[in-house]
Amino acid sequence: MIDDTAGQEPAARPLRSSFDRYLQDKGKGRGGEGGNYRRNAARELERFAEWAAGERGDDDWTGITPEEADHDPTFEDLDERVFREYARHLSGDRGLKQNTVQTYYAYISAWCGWCVNEGYLEAHYAQRASATAPLPDDDGRKPGDQQAWTPEQRHALTRHVDAQAREAIEAYTTLPDNMDPLDKQRARYAALKAARDRALVVVLAYTAVRVGELLRDPDDPRRRGVRWEDIDLEDGSMDVYRKKQQWDAASLPDPVISPLRSYRKLMDPPTDRWPVFPTLDQRTLAELVQEELADRGEQSEAIDERRGEYARDLLLALDEDIHPPSITTDGARLTLQRLTETAEIDIDHPKHDYLAPHGGRRGMGEVLVRAFGYTVAARYLDNSEEMVRERYSHIEAGELGDVATEALNEIDGNTR
Template structure:
């Protein structure tokens, strides 16, 4: 590019080159997050025939904001959160701010009010967001435990689905892991579900692709999760470490894997056919897990859950419930470490309602003592 002070004409800067240059100046998890988001953004721009920095206008960014809003969560929990949508937008805005700094652009089109207007509004009241309350956690765990025992008594080795569900619910309820870290997310081909090769039961650790894009992020397993995982591992008896820990039994997905392995679709049970022939099953998806949670929430006696109006225990509610319990018992640092928040502010904001409540209680005692002294 020719500097505007030189009297020459400006040449347009390709988006891919600019993003590569911008990311190269950053490091650590922030750089990894930027790379992932900006790669998706440049692909989106290419679909809009936007290929250079000069092609990016406030209208371009308004359309991008609208696309993020369409991807944001619906009432049943599908999609990205409003805060995630805003984070993605801010990453792109950071690139364009940098482009202004290095004189690739005269101004940042992402910061125009009309560009940002379609972005979804993030909830700021941490107490309004769902978390699995202790009574709800105990109720759902007791329910899936009972269903697993009954299935074993009635069907023996054919009790797989009940045992898988018990294991999944237990891992979600006690580790604080994100659903997309242990289940397949078909919006991101790298998130194909937790594999047995990533499970270390001896040391009580699973290795996941974290939100930071670190593929080797370790999550500690609590004692409550070990036995269910051992039982599931024994029952599945997978021939390879590449098999998913939480397989799907969705028939169309099973048939697809059977055909991909070079077999004709069987007349009988596709699940049994896959096990008999050593065909790797697909991983349960986040969408499939939400379906399971909706069903279990309606079946189990879960307190303080308005199932008649469609309320159910959500994937992220499990994670927040873990953080809630740890925050109350051990403080922000333990919750932050367990939930693997890169920024302590994230943990503090998530559980600000607890801090406010505890401050209120403590301050009550102060003023009670004051009134007693008069």
């Protein structure tokens, strides 16, 4: 198929121009042509495209482009209001169950996240709180609707990021002294990125901290992301702003300490007020560095020359103590999408085709409930015991089933 949109800017391209490539990336087998996820996603993407173009047969709906527009919907026409309207459309009186609405929307949301990575969109509009507000709440019928990382998935992901970090750090620390400075900086940046990814994964996998407590929320200035001053590696604790609107200490178990310590040594932040998980977005860092140096009295020519001495603006920010913002919760989801894909971890879940941040928390909850019971798990998860019992009721149901089976076996044995 000839792509007649190749010369257009990504944002100006029709929505459908991205579908084949997205589905190929998400498909299974040779050429990404197979898999249930691909088939279901293709169906929902086509429904979304028809709705966006006003082709769904609704008399009072003309689509997301102005009536006088002479083009199919493009990425320039998308914002969080569009996804909010689509959430309303799915949630309307169509006879769909609550979890079905959530599942259908999740296919569109996953595509939206992919479009951010590919440069079609500037932000993950589908995950904004205002966009998802019309979606129905989880009806609670299936505890498994919420993703939980299995032990195998957790081990696969943590092994993958550990191998990446070790390789990148070794490549940087063993460079010869006469190495070209820019090449050495590139190696350091690669090591920092891999070490940051590893630290983020292990914190999400083992601490059960909510991603919104760990990283920056653009809509809430109190959630500015964890800084190094919030972490005590000796005591194994981390101060986070909890969901209950107050600061509290979260535990850092042993598997988290060493990656964080190695990462901090490599980063060598100029002050403890630096974010533990800074954004690596090039545009954000470039604007930040230029604005900060200009505020310090530097002329634009001098700023350009200074930036030219660095392979990445993050490294200049470190040397000049220019604090970058923390990665956002959306950024963490995109990072985990990338890592899940590079680790080649197979995901079979109706809502997510990657290991989502909340799945790490729920996976840790599964471990704690099974090993130590609901009371200990509730304390670690910063939840009430009642809520933990509700969220993990399938564990108790399975245990009671084992008790019933044992009782039946005993009775049957006595009646023979």
